[in-house]
Amino acid sequence: xxxxLASTSDFLSDNYVTLxxxxxxxxxxxxxxxxxxxxxxxxxxxxxxxxxxxxxDRIRRRNWAMxxxxxxxxxxxxxxxxxxxxGPLLMLAGGWTPxxxxxxxxxxxxxxxxxxxEIADFHLAHFGGNKEKLRLxxxxxxxxxxxxxxxxxxxxxxxxxxxxxTFTFYLAIVKxx
Amino acid sequence: MDISSTRPFxxxxxxxxxxxxxxxxxxxxxxxxxxxxxxxxxxxxxxxFSGEGxxxxxxxxxxxxxxxxxxxxxxxxxxxxxxxxxxx
Numbered sequence: 270x271x272x273x274l275a276s277t278s279d280f281l282s283d284n285y286v287t288l289x290x291x292x293x294x295x296x297x298x299x300x301x302x303x304x305x306x307x308x309x310x311x312x313x314x315x316x317x318x319x320x321x322x323x324x325x326d327r328i329r330r331r332n333w334a335m336x337x338x339x340x341x342x343x344x345x346x347x348x349x350x351x352x353x354x355x356g357p358l359l360m361l362a363g364g365w366t367p368x369x370x371x372x373x374x375x376x377x378x379x380x381x382x383x384x385x386x387e388i389a390d391f392h393l394a395h396f397g398g399n400k401e402k403l404r405l406x407x408x409x410x411x412x413x414x415x416x417x418x419x420x421x422x423x424x425x426x427x428x429x430x431x432x433x434x435t436f437t438f439y440l441a442i443v444k445x446x
Numbered sequence: 447m448d449i450s451s452t453r454p455f456x457x458x459x460x461x462x463x464x465x466x467x468x469x470x471x472x473x474x475x476x477x478x479x480x481x482x483x484x485x486x487x488x489x490x491x492x493x494x495f496s497g498e499g500x501x502x503x504x505x506x507x508x509x510x511x512x513x514x515x516x517x518x519x520x521x522x523x524x525x526x527x528x529x530x531x532x533x534x
Binding site for chain 2: 315322328367370374380
């Protein structure tokens with residue numbers, strides 16, 4: 270058993286830079302794959318709808334944008350679990366521990382910020398909160414509730430992700446403390 | 447699609463203030479202690495809880511709370527980009 274662990278650890282250490290490359294690619298996909306859709310489609314259309322909330326045309330645009338956004342979040346939600354796999358492998362390969370302040374801070378952010386946000390986001394985009402499924406089920410009350418809940422979620426998490434994702438990249442790359 | 451159930455998005459500035467305060471408090475009451483305890487548990491280094499550490503955590507809390515409030519209000523009420531579509 271210990272031999273297996275040692276050879277696994279050796280293999281990971283030998284491939285540290287390759288692992289780091291894979292981790293960074295998924296980190297970039299996770300962090301920014303929805304940003305253009307959010308900033309240039311979802312937010313303007315929701316602002317537009319809020320100015321005239323009973324206009325059928327604006328409601329239709331709002332619903333379309335949110336349903337497409339649910340679909341567009343797939344890339345982000347494929348990348349996140351892969352980050353959760355490659356991250357611990359990098360930790361083993363590099364021998365990183367909470368002795369390093371940057372690493373401890375990054376762990377705290379992943380467990381107490383990113384995981385809860387992503388669990389909620391998975392639910393809202395793909396499971397019980399998926400707008401297309403609710404529309405096809407004909408549950409218009411649940412559909413409207415899901416739209417409002419998802420919009421609140423996005424409004425509240427926007428400042429969090431702006432700061433914490435930028436800070437996490439800084440921690441991982443600069444390793445300031 | 448039936449749009450009869452559509453209702454305006456309900457929010458208020460006091461509610462946004464409370465949310466921003468809650469987000470800031472999460473840094474001071476959850477993230478900062480978790481970081482300090484993790485470091486302390488792993489390496490016995492509890493220096494994160496020194497006066498300087500607390501000052502940094504408090505300043506971060508206030509700065510983030512202000513930023514969160516500004517950002518949320520901007521997304522909810524700001525003019526920003528409007529939805530310019532060909533048929534509008």
